[in-house]
Amino acid sequence: MSVVRWGLLSTANINRRLIPAIRASAQGELVAVASRRQADADAYAAEWGIPQAFGSYEALLASSAVDALYIGLPNHLHAEWTVRALEHGLHVLCEKPFAVSLSEVDRMLDAARDSGRVLAEAFMYRHHPQTKIAGDWVRGGRLGEISVMRGVFNFAMGNRDNIRLVPEWGGGSLWDVGVYPLSLAQYFMGGPPLWVHGDQWVGPSGVDESFIGALHYGNGAMAQISSAFRTPWYTHFDVMGTEGRLVMTRPFTGTEGEERRLTFVGVDDAALELAVPEQELYAGEVEDMNDAILTGRPPYIGLNETRDHVRTVLALYESARRGERVFVEEMVA
Numbered sequence: 518m519s520v521v522r523w524g525l526l527s528t529a530n531i532n533r534r535l536i537p538a539i540r541a542s543a544q545g546e547l548v549a550v551a552s553r554r555q556a557d558a559d560a561y562a563a564e565w566g567i568p569q570a571f572g573s574y575e576a577l578l579a580s581s582a583v584d585a586l587y588i589g590l591p592n593h594l595h596a597e598w599t600v601r602a603l604e605h606g607l608h609v610l611c612e613k614p615f616a617v618s619l620s621e622v623d624r625m626l627d628a629a630r631d632s633g634r635v636l637a638e639a640f641m642y643r644h645h646p647q648t649k650i651a652g653d654w655v656r657g658g659r660l661g662e663i664s665v666m667r668g669v670f671n672f673a674m675g676n677r678d679n680i681r682l683v684p685e686w687g688g689g690s691l692w693d694v695g696v697y698p699l700s701l702a703q704y705f706m707g708g709p710p711l712w713v714h715g716d717q718w719v720g721p722s723g724v725d726e727s728f729i730g731a732l733h734y735g736n737g738a739m740a741q742i743s744s745a746f747r748t749p750w751y752t753h754f755d756v757m758g759t760e761g762r763l764v765m766t767r768p769f770t771g772t773e774g775e776e777r778r779l780t781f782v783g784v785d786d787a788a789l790e791l792a793v794p795e796q797e798l799y800a801g802e803v804e805d806m807n808d809a810i811l812t813g814r815p816p817y818i819g820l821n822e823t824r825d826h827v828r829t830v831l832a833l834y835e836s837a838r839r840g841e842r843v844f845v846e847e848m849v850a
């Protein structure tokens with residue numbers, strides 16, 4: 518195999534970011550889309566110029582049309598369709614949050630191991646050069662010992678008829694966008710926190726529309742993360758250490774062409790702007806999957822990292838529910 522044939526499982530809104538990235542990749546081609554209704558699949562395939570359209574997810578899995586699937590389903594369906602795809606011998610790039618329970622994550626990891634296929638979580642920002650440069654600075658000790666991190670991902674939920682507002686579908690701001698600062702803190706610290714405190718405001722549909730989390734690493738480092746569906750768009754991440762701080766104005770995503778600023782401020786308060794090469798935001802995760810599939814190397818975001826993302830979210834929700842701190846290792850299902 519020299520080219521990975523990709524299929525889209527659903528006509529999700531987010532596909533519009535993956536389609537150009539797959540088409541631009543040197544080793545990937547987009548060949549199929551599946552939808553729950555044939556008419557929707559046909560219309561979508563015509564709109565986006567996709568050669569094959571399947572009228573059910575199962576029909577795409579059972580075909581031999583694709584090598585890899587991109588799964589952008591509502592959160593509660595990630596595990597089921599990832600496992601089914603792996604069992605059909607397909608490689609899977611699954612959207613964040615990977616799954617909404619640890620038992621689901623473990624079924625997905627077992628299926629990946631048993632099938633020998635590549636499985637990865639689609640955290641596009643982790644592949645961007647900005648994240649890697651910031652990671653080199655923080656993990657390489659250039660900020661000294663890390664003391665406090667602060668990360669935010671907020672937006673205004675205009676449409677109340679949204680999958681993100683349905684509790685039983687893995688709705689909620691922490692699952693949806695709080696996972697960004699949470700996963701960036703984990704990347705910088707090289708692992709999950711020891712314990713967490715969570716607090717939330719639950720809206721009328723029964724999901725957290727605002728969430729604040731404190732993450733304790735037990736070594737003097739702490740992170741404060743927040744997410745909300747109730748403010749204009751805002752993302753930010755600061756890392757503060759004994760030797761200075763790193764400030765990221767667009768750590769995760771933004772509108773196309775929006776400037777990313779990555780600034781180091783030292784103990785003398787002098788600011789140094791770090792140059793960040795341009796790279797299409799979704800290109801990295803697609804190239805990484807293609808390469809992992811074609812060469813047999815593991816994907817850049819390891820499944821243990823992904824498992825820790827989910828464990829930490831579960832601990833935060835449990836803490837918000839109980840009103841007390843929760844150790845991440847308490848999360849077992």
Ligand SMILES: NC(=O)c1ccc[n+]([C@@H]2O[C@H](COP(=O)([O-])OP(=O)(O)OC[C@H]3O[C@@H](n4cnc5c(N)ncnc54)[C@H](OP(=O)(O)O)[C@@H]3O)[C@@H](O)[C@H]2O)c1
Nearest residue numbers: 527528529530531551552553589590591592612613614680
């Ligand atoms: N990485 C990122 O930048 C990013 C950005 C946005 C979203 N996401 C993630 O991508 C996933 C999808 O988000 P989205 O906003 O694109 O979702 P969306 O537009 O609501 O699409 C979800 C799709 O799932 C399918 N589906 C299957 N069962 C469904 C059900 N019971 N109710 C509704 N839809 C159902 C539908 O496709 P068919 O009708 O074709 O079957 C629908 O188009 C989420 O996990 C989200 O966290 C990631």
